[in-house]
Amino acid sequence: xxxxxxxxxxxxxxxxxxxxxxxxxxxxxxxxxxxxxxxxxxxxxxxxxxxxxxxxxxxxxxxxxxxxxxxxxxxxxxxxxxxxxxxxxxxxxxxxxxxxxxxxxxxxxxxxxxxxxxxxxxxxxxxxxxxxxxxxxxxxxxxxxxxxxxxxxxxxxxxxxxxxxxxxxxxxxxxxxxxxxxxxxxxxxxxxxxxxxxxxxxxxxxxxxxxxxxxxxxxxxxxxxxxxxxxxxxxxxxxxxxxxxxxxxxxxxxxxxxxxxxxxxxxxxxxxxxxxxxxxxxxxxxxxxxxxxxxxxxxxxxxxxxxxxxxxxxxxxxxxxxxx
Amino acid sequence: xxxxxxxxxxxxxxxxxxxxxxxxxxxxxxxxxxxxxxxxxxxxxxxxxxxxxxxxxxxxxxxxxxxxxxxxxxxxxxxxxxxxxxxxxxxxxxxxxxxxxxxxxxxxxxxxxxxxxxxxxxxxxxxxxxxxxxxxxxxxxxxxxxxxxxxxxxxxxxxxxxxxxxxxxxxxxxxxxxxxxxxxxxxxxxxxxxxxxxxxxxxxxxxxxxxxxxxxxxxxxxxxxxxxxxxxxxxxxxxxxxxxxxxxxxxxxxxxxxxxxxxxxxxxxxxxxxxxxxxxxxxxxxxxxxxxxxxxxxxxxxxxxxxxxxxxxxxxxxxxxxxxxxxxxxxxxxxxxxxxxxxxxxxxxxxxxxxxxxxxxxxxxxxxxxxxxxxxxxxxxxxxxxxxxxxxxxxxxxxxxxxxxxxxxxxxxxxxxxxxxxxxxxxxxxxxxxxxxxxxxxxxxxxxxxxxxxxxxxxxxxxxxxxxxxxxxxxxxxxxxxxxxxxxxxxxxxxxxxxxxxxxxxxxxxxxxxxxxxxxxxxxxxxxxxxxxxxxxxxxxxxxxxxxxxxxxxxxxxxxxxxxxxxxxxxxxxxxxxxxxxxxxxxxxxxxx
Numbered sequence: 001x002x003x004x005x006x007x008x009x010x011x012x013x014x015x016x017x018x019x020x021x022x023x024x025x026x027x028x029x030x031x032x033x034x035x036x037x038x039x040x041x042x043x044x045x046x047x048x049x050x051x052x053x054x055x056x057x058x059x060x061x062x063x064x065x066x067x068x069x070x071x072x073x074x075x076x077x078x079x080x081x082x083x084x085x086x087x088x089x090x091x092x093x094x095x096x097x098x099x100x101x102x103x104x105x106x107x108x109x110x111x112x113x114x115x116x117x118x119x120x121x122x123x124x125x126x127x128x129x130x131x132x133x134x135x136x137x138x139x140x141x142x143x144x145x146x147x148x149x150x151x152x153x154x155x156x157x158x159x160x161x162x163x164x165x166x167x168x169x170x171x172x173x174x175x176x177x178x179x180x181x182x183x184x185x186x187x188x189x190x191x192x193x194x195x196x197x198x199x200x201x202x203x204x205x206x207x208x209x210x211x212x213x214x215x216x217x218x219x220x221x222x223x224x225x226x227x228x229x230x231x232x233x234x235x236x237x238x239x240x241x242x243x244x245x246x247x248x249x250x251x252x253x254x255x256x257x258x259x260x261x262x263x264x265x266x267x268x269x270x271x272x273x274x275x276x277x278x279x280x281x282x283x284x285x286x287x288x289x290x291x292x293x294x295x296x297x298x299x300x301x302x303x304x305x306x307x308x309x310x311x312x313x314x315x316x317x318x319x320x321x322x323x324x
Numbered sequence: 325x326x327x328x329x330x331x332x333x334x335x336x337x338x339x340x341x342x343x344x345x346x347x348x349x350x351x352x353x354x355x356x357x358x359x360x361x362x363x364x365x366x367x368x369x370x371x372x373x374x375x376x377x378x379x380x381x382x383x384x385x386x387x388x389x390x391x392x393x394x395x396x397x398x399x400x401x402x403x404x405x406x407x408x409x410x411x412x413x414x415x416x417x418x419x420x421x422x423x424x425x426x427x428x429x430x431x432x433x434x435x436x437x438x439x440x441x442x443x444x445x446x447x448x449x450x451x452x453x454x455x456x457x458x459x460x461x462x463x464x465x466x467x468x469x470x471x472x473x474x475x476x477x478x479x480x481x482x483x484x485x486x487x488x489x490x491x492x493x494x495x496x497x498x499x500x501x502x503x504x505x506x507x508x509x510x511x512x513x514x515x516x517x518x519x520x521x522x523x524x525x526x527x528x529x530x531x532x533x534x535x536x537x538x539x540x541x542x543x544x545x546x547x548x549x550x551x552x553x554x555x556x557x558x559x560x561x562x563x564x565x566x567x568x569x570x571x572x573x574x575x576x577x578x579x580x581x582x583x584x585x586x587x588x589x590x591x592x593x594x595x596x597x598x599x600x601x602x603x604x605x606x607x608x609x610x611x612x613x614x615x616x617x618x619x620x621x622x623x624x625x626x627x628x629x630x631x632x633x634x635x636x637x638x639x640x641x642x643x644x645x646x647x648x649x650x651x652x653x654x655x656x657x658x659x660x661x662x663x664x665x666x667x668x669x670x671x672x673x674x675x676x677x678x679x680x681x682x683x684x685x686x687x688x689x690x691x692x693x694x695x696x697x698x699x700x701x702x703x704x705x706x707x708x709x710x711x712x713x714x715x716x717x718x719x720x721x722x723x724x725x726x727x728x729x730x731x732x733x734x735x736x737x738x739x740x741x742x743x744x745x746x747x748x749x750x751x752x753x754x755x756x757x758x759x760x761x762x763x764x765x766x767x768x769x770x771x772x773x774x775x776x777x778x779x780x781x782x783x784x785x786x787x788x789x790x791x792x793x794x795x796x797x798x799x800x801x802x803x804x805x806x807x808x809x810x811x812x813x814x815x816x817x818x819x820x821x822x823x824x825x826x827x828x829x830x831x832x833x834x835x836x837x838x839x840x841x842x843x844x845x846x847x848x849x850x851x852x853x854x855x856x857x858x859x860x861x862x863x864x865x866x867x868x869x870x871x872x873x874x875x876x877x878x879x880x881x882x883x884x885x886x887x888x889x890x891x892x893x894x895x896x897x898x899x900x901x902x903x904x905x906x907x908x909x910x911x912x913x914x915x916x917x
Contacts, residue, residue, distance in 0.1 A: 274558055
């Protein structure tokens with residue numbers, strides 16, 4: 001065997017070894033490893049009642065994208081300080097991404113800007129100054145939602161109807177935008193409106209007690225947030241007198257209690273968005289941000305105005321009552 | 325390098341190796357590809373059959389599941405409702421018994437009169453206050469087609485007042501029933517709400533491999549169960565349920581959502597539902613990159629082994645030929661006595677023997693030629709000996725007589741001695757070579773005699789260092805040259821002729837230069853001396869020409885050696901002889917051998 005031939009055989013032998021390693025081991029072509037991403041979902045509430053559907057979407061996405069989610073509520077509702085504490089705790093515990101429903105935008109933005117180098121950030125809900133932060137923001141266009149509700153209100157109520165707005169506060173940007181959206185429709189038509197902000201647990205009950213009495217002027221209530229809507233629905237449920245005086249209760253949100261109240265005509269109409277889809281997409285985006293880095297993006301979620309008759313509508317049924 | 329490459333690529337071994345290996349490669353590729361295709365299609369078929377069987381099994385399970393619900397409705401209807409008078413009597417206990425046995429699958433059982441009144445509900449429940457069931461489509465359909473059992477699509481149960489914190493997805497099964505209330509018989513609706521979660525659990529347990537899934541559609545393509553139903557509803561996912569519902573039972577392949585997929589469709593008895601199993605085609609074949617590379621590796625490994633065997637076999641076949649070739653090369657270089665390789669297969673051995681015989685034959689023929697040449701040379705010497713001009717002898721003897729008569733005894737003695745020396749050296753026991761000293765002595769004797777004959781018409785000088793005298797020289801090599809110088813150069817000189825003989829050693833060579841200052845020659849005359857053109861010997865010369873001396877030198881010492889002439893008209897001629905500087909003893913030894 002000549003030297004050249006021997007060399008060729010050695011090269012061929014080496015090529016065979018390489019081919020074997022490529023075809024039968026993980027040295028060159030690695031089998032797709034399932035990477036589990038730890039993602040924390042931090043909401044601003046003390047309960048997850050308002051996020052049931054959102055959570056189902058989160059769970060579905062977590063299953064598909066191999067995400068280990070931790071759903072965290074606060075001990076004190078709307079506590080910015082506590083939300084920040086939880087945020088830093090989750091990051092130190094190894095969360096690779098954070099999906100947040102921020103309490104208020106203001107003080108949170110610098111902190112979010114700080115952490116985006118170590119973790120992906122996805123926000124859900126309205127956030128003023130959101131354009132300043134490199135993060136995906138999922139939010140309903142509250143102004144548009146307000147207009148939709150205002151238009152529905154106008155269709156059902158004349159201008160003689162007094163409008164009472166109940167809210168937890170207009171310092172929350174979502175409430176403010178929603179309010180402005182409604183007023184954009186009502187104000188030009190000459191509707192009279194009054195705004196009541198929740199100061200204590202009894203604020204709305206006291207207001208109702210004072211303004212609603214037999215033979216009083218026709219009035220309608222518009223709640224500017226889910227919690228206010230639930231509270232007012234509960235108040236109306238307690239007394240038939242209130243129901244006689246209040247021509248309609250409108251609001252925003254799609255918790256089960258709100259939907260049940262809608263089904264029993266306690267609530268006239270509510271503006272909803274697909275929270276299941278929001279939950280799914282925030283996790284989807286969080287995984288994308290973990291893989292590729294934070295992207296500044298604002299995703300607007302479509303809003304729908306629904307009434308009792310719509311509950312059985314196939315278009316809304318799965319959206320409002322996600323399948324288990 | 326290029327020559328080597330060419331030699332390598334043209335060798336028999338290389339040709340055998342390439343032919344065998346290419347044949348093996350073609351065979352390996354054909355076998356590999358056909359086996360791979362066969363295994364791949366076999367595997368695909370097996371997986372497809374297995375998927376089909378799983379979908380069939382799921383369909384049978386679903387069938388059994390629905391049958392059990394229908395049997396439950398039969399039991400309630402024929403076993404309880406038909407045998408009971410509902411006027412003032414409750415059948416709640418009987419229905420509860422049946423419900424308890426099926427409560428994992430059943431959410432509610434309700435009996436409604438055709439006017440919408442709820443007669444029984446298990447578990448205990450009441451209709452929503454603002455709900456009139458008689459206006460509900462399902463209620464009207466059930467009473468409208470009383471002979472059928474009706475299955476709804478999944479929906480949130482909404483007719484009963486429930487816990488506010490929960491909702492439940494159900495599939496409603498309803499049938500028209502006859503209710504006896506005292507003397508009256510009236511129509512009613514038996515409603516059984518099947519838990520969607522139980523159906524989901526039944527179907528989600530069916531595994532169709534990675535990327536595979538199972539879903540259930542109604543007769544019109546409405547989605548009943550899908551693992552990603554919620555995402556399809558929101559538009560994030562797509563599933564062409566309407567299209568699929570139109571297909572008959574069987575297996576179909578095609579592009580769904582841009583990907584090749586295999587779809588198994590199986591109808592579910594009675595309901596008109598269709599169970600559809602979807603599997604990505606890529607998952608039911610051997611087409612993964614690693615598998616392909618492994619097949620290539622196996623083929624390459626076989627080729628490697630076969631190549632190694634081929635290399636060994638081709639070496640085994642061609643090595644004897646190579647050995648034989650080496651032997652032939654040695655023979656070709658002139659060594660006919662070298663041993664010839666005889667080995668390998670019978671044919672090669674035979675060839676080796678033939679070459680060996682041929683070499684022996686050539687050797688014999690060569691020896692004959694050498695002998696013939698030797699004898700020819702011998703005869704030439706003999707001729708030379710015999711051709712020593714009798715006239716030269718007569719004249720010499722005449723001079724001797726003249727010298728004796730004139731009392732010049734001393735000169736006579738000198739001539740006689742020179743003549744005696746001349747003949748002694750001429751004989752030299754018949755040898756071809758003598759020492760340079762003897763050759764010079766021989767020519768000196770000759771020149772002395774001729775000088776006396778020509779009455780000192782010329783002078784001669786012989787210059788030779790001592791170290792060259794014992795070297796070998798051809799016998800009678802100088803005498804013909806000197807003879808030519810005398811007869812053609814000195815004859816017409818008038819006492820001032822000169823013949824000079826110089827000998828010197830230069831490395832491994834020995835040079836003789838015989839020059840005269842005679843008439844000289846033209847170049848044509850010089851060339852003619854070496855040509856085959858016949859030139860008659862001078863009347864008084866020995867007749868052995870320059871050409872003869874040149875040929876003898878070449879014949880004896882080799883082609884490198886010989887004679888050449890430098891001559892110029894009226895200036896003289898110098899003849900150069902080039903011989904190897906070898907000792908006389910060695911030459912004698914060789915001659916004896």
